[in-house]
Amino acid sequence: MGWYEDDDVWVGFADVMFPPRRAAEAQRLVATSPLLKVAGGDRVLDLACGPATHVVPLAAQGAEVTGVDLSMAMLALARAACERAGVTARLVRADMREFVERDSYDLVVNMYTSFGYFTDPGDNLAVLRNANASLVPGGRMLVDVLGKEVLAGWVGRPQAVDVDGGTVFMRDTILEDWTRLRTDWTYVRGTEIRRTSIHCVLYSAAELRALFQAAGFTEVECFGDFDGSPYDNHARRLIVRGTRA
Incomplete structure (x- = not known):
């Protein structure tokens, strides 16, 4: 999936x-x-x-x-x-x-x-x-x-985004010679932690x-x-x- x-x-x-x-x-x-x-x-x-x-x-x-x-x-x-x-x-x-x-x-x-x-x-x-x-x-x-040209100007710097009741930490990784991007998200809300990774070409x-x-x-x-x-x-x-x- x-x-x-x-x-x-x-x-x-x-x-x-x-x-x-x-x-x-x-x-x-x-x-x-x-x-x-x-x-x-x-x-x-x-x-x-x-x-x-x-x-x-x-x-x-x-x-x-x-x-x-x-x-x-x-x-x-x-x-x-x-x-x-x-x-x-x-x-x-x-x-x-x-x-x-x-x-x-x-x-x-x-x-x-x-x-x-x-x-x-x-x-x-x-x-x-x-x-x-x-x-x-x-x-x-x-x-x-x-x-790619826009992304190259800021990709790689971890980000933290405050959302209702918590914070999401985001990290980007360039893969396969700049053909794909993986973004890893960690959502921290109190004692709850959720993680996911998003991929795109x-x-x-x-x-x-x-x-x-x-x-x-x-x-x-x-x-x-x-x-x-x-x-x-x-x-x-x-x-x-x-x-x-």
Whole structure:
């Protein structure tokens, strides 16, 4: 079983992965980012939607949103978030390596380094190919990750993050010549200690651009932030966008 299939990870570390500030940031980005701009009636697919962090603000903008996630626990949180916000969204339990709804969406998004979970490179390519097939001609795919170039500036420094009632200690390790990243988390809350390790494939801008092109996307562009700024030495994220021909 891959780490991403373990609901104990998503539930046990939800406070770290999805703090309230992340939902507030998503709301701001959907309202202001030219990369996330949607119009009423646009059909949007959020792959690995988690607790509806982006589903809610996208639906609030009038988009018809489908959120896909493998975790039942995350989908339960997503339903609750949609209800609290008074928005309607379609939520589907599915593996993004297999989920395809042909010619159905104007925009597909995959946010907060939810891409690269799979150790087999062919699986990550399959995610992009499925997304390409699910878009209408002219539709766009947006993937947001931490690129190698950004990660190199700070990786290796242990971090401690205070959460409600405890602290999470995080340590990153680069593996296999900068092809994969392992992040080890230790959650200390009183006398309770929980540990987990998260693995993901690392991509440079050139590598992820090439993967988009291999999946059939055209007009592939790389950005350094959600304001559409270039992917350069000032970049905060690696955001890649491609268009279905």
